[in-house]
Amino acid sequence: MYVLDTVPETKYYSFEALELDCGRTLSPVTIAYETYGRLNAARDNAILLLHALSGSAHAGFLSAEGERGWWYDFIGPARALDTDRYFVICSNVLGGCSGSTGPGSVDPSTGRPYALSFPVITVGDMVRAQKHLVDSLGIRTIKAVVGGSIGGLQALQWTVDYPHAVRSAVILAAANRLSAQGIAFNEVGRQAIMADPFWQEGDYYGGNAPRAGLALARMIGHITYLSEESMHEKFGRALKGVAGYRYEFSEDFEVESYLHHKGNKFVERFDANSYLYITKAMDYFDLPDLSNIKSKMLIISFSSDWLFPPAQSKALVRTLRRNRKDVTYCDVLSSRGHDAFLLEVAPLTELLSGFLDNVSGQR
Amino acid sequence: MYVLDTVPETKYYSFEALELDCGRTLSPVTIAYETYGRLNAARDNAILLLHALSGSAHAGFLSAEGERGWWYDFIGPARALDTDRYFVICSNVLGGCSGSTGPGSVDPSTGRPYALSFPVITVGDMVRAQKHLVDSLGIRTIKAVVGGSIGGLQALQWTVDYPHAVRSAVILAAANRLSAQGIAFNEVGRQAIMADPFWQEGDYYGGNAPRAGLALARMIGHITYLSEESMHEKFGRALKGVAGYRYEFSEDFEVESYLHHKGNKFVERFDANSYLYITKAMDYFDLPDLSNIKSKMLIISFSSDWLFPPAQSKALVRTLRRNRKDVTYCDVLSSRGHDAFLLEVAPLTELLSGFLDNVSGQR
Numbered sequence: 001m002y003v004l005d006t007v008p009e010t011k012y013y014s015f016e017a018l019e020l021d022c023g024r025t026l027s028p029v030t031i032a033y034e035t036y037g038r039l040n041a042a043r044d045n046a047i048l049l050l051h052a053l054s055g056s057a058h059a060g061f062l063s064a065e066g067e068r069g070w071w072y073d074f075i076g077p078a079r080a081l082d083t084d085r086y087f088v089i090c091s092n093v094l095g096g097c098s099g100s101t102g103p104g105s106v107d108p109s110t111g112r113p114y115a116l117s118f119p120v121i122t123v124g125d126m127v128r129a130q131k132h133l134v135d136s137l138g139i140r141t142i143k144a145v146v147g148g149s150i151g152g153l154q155a156l157q158w159t160v161d162y163p164h165a166v167r168s169a170v171i172l173a174a175a176n177r178l179s180a181q182g183i184a185f186n187e188v189g190r191q192a193i194m195a196d197p198f199w200q201e202g203d204y205y206g207g208n209a210p211r212a213g214l215a216l217a218r219m220i221g222h223i224t225y226l227s228e229e230s231m232h233e234k235f236g237r238a239l240k241g242v243a244g245y246r247y248e249f250s251e252d253f254e255v256e257s258y259l260h261h262k263g264n265k266f267v268e269r270f271d272a273n274s275y276l277y278i279t280k281a282m283d284y285f286d287l288p289d290l291s292n293i294k295s296k297m298l299i300i301s302f303s304s305d306w307l308f309p310p311a312q313s314k315a316l317v318r319t320l321r322r323n324r325k326d327v328t329y330c331d332v333l334s335s336r337g338h339d340a341f342l343l344e345v346a347p348l349t350e351l352l353s354g355f356l357d358n359v360s361g362q363r
Numbered sequence: 364m365y366v367l368d369t370v371p372e373t374k375y376y377s378f379e380a381l382e383l384d385c386g387r388t389l390s391p392v393t394i395a396y397e398t399y400g401r402l403n404a405a406r407d408n409a410i411l412l413l414h415a416l417s418g419s420a421h422a423g424f425l426s427a428e429g430e431r432g433w434w435y436d437f438i439g440p441a442r443a444l445d446t447d448r449y450f451v452i453c454s455n456v457l458g459g460c461s462g463s464t465g466p467g468s469v470d471p472s473t474g475r476p477y478a479l480s481f482p483v484i485t486v487g488d489m490v491r492a493q494k495h496l497v498d499s500l501g502i503r504t505i506k507a508v509v510g511g512s513i514g515g516l517q518a519l520q521w522t523v524d525y526p527h528a529v530r531s532a533v534i535l536a537a538a539n540r541l542s543a544q545g546i547a548f549n550e551v552g553r554q555a556i557m558a559d560p561f562w563q564e565g566d567y568y569g570g571n572a573p574r575a576g577l578a579l580a581r582m583i584g585h586i587t588y589l590s591e592e593s594m595h596e597k598f599g600r601a602l603k604g605v606a607g608y609r610y611e612f613s614e615d616f617e618v619e620s621y622l623h624h625k626g627n628k629f630v631e632r633f634d635a636n637s638y639l640y641i642t643k644a645m646d647y648f649d650l651p652d653l654s655n656i657k658s659k660m661l662i663i664s665f666s667s668d669w670l671f672p673p674a675q676s677k678a679l680v681r682t683l684r685r686n687r688k689d690v691t692y693c694d695v696l697s698s699r700g701h702d703a704f705l706l707e708v709a710p711l712t713e714l715l716s717g718f719l720d721n722v723s724g725q726r
Contacts, residue, residue, distance in 0.1 A: 022608075022610040116612070119610070120608075120610040120611060120612075177600060178600075179591060179594070179595060179600075180591075180594040180595050180597070180598045180599055180600065180616070180618045181586065181589075181591045181594045181595075183600070183616050183618050183619065184582075184586045184594065184618050184619070184622060185586060187582075187616075187618075187619045187622060188579060188582050188583050188586065188622070190612065191579050191582065192555060192558075192579060194612070195555075195558070195559065195575045195576065195579060196558065197560050212558045213558065216551060216554050216555060216558060219547075219550075219551050219554065220551050220583065223544065223547045223548060223551065226544075228542060228543075228544045228669070228672070231542070231543040231544045231547065232542060232543050232544075234543070235543045236543055237540060237541075237542075237543065237546070237649060245385075245483075245647055247385040247386075247482070247483040248483060249479070249483075249553065249557070249639060249643065252646065252647075253543070253546050253550075253646065255543045255546050255547050255550075256546065256547070256550045259547060259550060259551070276612060280612065283615065283616065284608055284615075286600060306591070306669070309591070
């Protein structure tokens with residue numbers, strides 16, 4: 001039996017250069033990653049897991065500091081991504097701030113952090129960087145790419161850009177383009193950061209970071225990750241530890257306190273410029289042509305998700321069906337909004353296990 | 364026939380003092396208002412129209428500067444609020460910045476603007492101030508109170524606080540309490556303002572106003588006023604006058620440009636502190652007990668409104684029915700989101716005309 005207390009080690013893969021969609025070249029590039037389970041002799045049991053906006057390579061198990069991975073409940077023996085059977089890889093996204101090359105990395109040509117001189121990247125660029133990593137591990141065919149939210153966008157991009165390298169894809173709480181409303185929310189988040197006087201046109205490294213702006217962007221984001229229903233269930237109109245209204249501009253309600261807490265926690269671990277770059281990559285994401293996909297697809301939406309609502313997943317499924325792709329779709333009944341892809345462990349475990357079993361048997 | 368080119372004059376009514384829900388007294392108080400049509404001899408044809416967050420007393424006709432009122436299409440001869448028959452009153456809300464006493468008004472005890480020393484007000488306080496105005500006009504019974512969004516909250520408050528003074532109420536795109544999600548959106552808007560270095564703890568009068576913060580708050584607000592569907596119809600993923608992505612942090616998409624435009628226009632006419640006070644009053648709004656309402660009620664929701672979704676209007680209707688109130692409910696099919704109460708002229712004109720006719724015949 002696999003020993004669960006194995007502490008995953010964050011590893012780094014560096015390569016010379018990456019051609020970007022904007023026409024520029026990034027050089028060198030480092031990708032931080034973790035792996036769980038063992039690559040088999042045939043090298044055909046790899047699952048590439050792709051994180052969402054604020055995630056990192058630390059997806060599973062406990063870190064050396066005892067921190068749970070962002071998909072802890074889904075990774076391990078007999079879990080959705082069964083580490084007795086599969087070799088799970090999760091890397092920090094290009095443009096991120098948890099070990100992979102991003103705007104906070106040092107530009108070798110100046111010896112200083114890139115800041116806003118970092119090129120504007122796309123989901124395609126992120127995936128191209130991941131392909132370098134996967135190649136470096138000697139893996140020619142990935143059993144499944146799996147991701148939620150912007151991780152789902154990356155998973156879909158994989159199936160379009162590398163149809164022969166991806167046997168299946170699980171796309172949770174995503175779509176094949178970002179909606180106008182999604183762009184709008186991203187833009188107000190970016191404006192919150194860029195309006196912070198500490199942002200300094202992005203050139204704040206070594207000084208005060210734009211904490212208030214980043215916290216505000218995160219607060220806005222968190223509203224879109226919950227549903228109206230789950231906010232009502234979690235907080236309703238409950239007041240924060242007082243008998244009545246304060247009649248001042250401090251936190252009156254639990255929901256305000258929750259958002260402030262989430263915002264303030266986020267700035268401890270995230271770089272504001274990475275927030276700008278990753279949200280911009282989301283905005284640019286638009287894959288109308290799905291004709292060359294060869295992977296077996298599992299599309300999952302969540303009934304109360306209004307950031308990537310079921311209607312958008314259904315439109316994706318219709319496009320795939322029109323192109324005669326092998327696609328399974330499930331709308332998971334959940335009150336937990338967009339965050340459901342992190343929280344609905346039981347139904348997702350069932351869906352993923354069954355789907356991955358079928359992929360195993362297929363080729 | 365009534366002459367449509369009549370330019371409404373903004374009038375001001377001042378009174379000595381207003382007791383507030385917070386326990387403080389505001390003194391003196393001025394309320395700016397406009398009227399359209401004529402008060403009849405019986406003084407029983409008055410309709411009190413209540414504006415939303417960013418509205419003003421200028422609801423109908425053209426101003427001296429040629430500006431249309433915020434409900435222009437609904438006010439005039441043979442319109443929903445027929446000025447050949449009704450005397451329409453619209454006042455700027457207490458705490459506002461278009462003529463009524465608010466945080467930008469001079470505090471007579473210091474000779475300087477109140478700024479944050481202005482008391483935190485409630486929807487009940489706003490309504491109490493309106494009652495002073497209505498009394499001053501010699502009107503003992505209002506034919507109808509009519510309002511959308513926070514105007515609808517005020518209309519409902521009227522029916523609860525002054526059951527014998529209100530024969531009917533039309534409540535559009537509102538509810539009997541603000542949801543956790545509504546509070547959350549208001550709080551991020553306030554945080555955007557308060558994080559602006561020009562906000563200066565509210566003490567910016569005579570200097571630079573927190574324009575960027577207020578514009579951002581307005582941008583956030585505008586996302587909630589539209590529906591995902593209407594954003595898709597209006598903008599989709601259309602780019603702003605360029606052939607491709609810019610690969611920089613400027614406006615790429617039409618939807619971004621729209622939000623920036625709306626934000627920048629707003630700061631020309633609105634005071635940031637008023638935004639804080641009015642949104643806080645919304646947050647505090649919660650009327651669970653509707654038992655003493657005597658007015659005939661018309662509740663209208665809009666199918667794509669997600670700020671005050673139909674489900675909340677239906678919950679209000681159920682509460683009213685449980686209390687055996689005279690209530691009519693209509694969910695208007697519209698893709699225009701919360702803003703539909705300003706835009707869906709034809710169905711609303713039909714609904715309001717019919718409803719007001721019935722009120723006429725009743726007593």
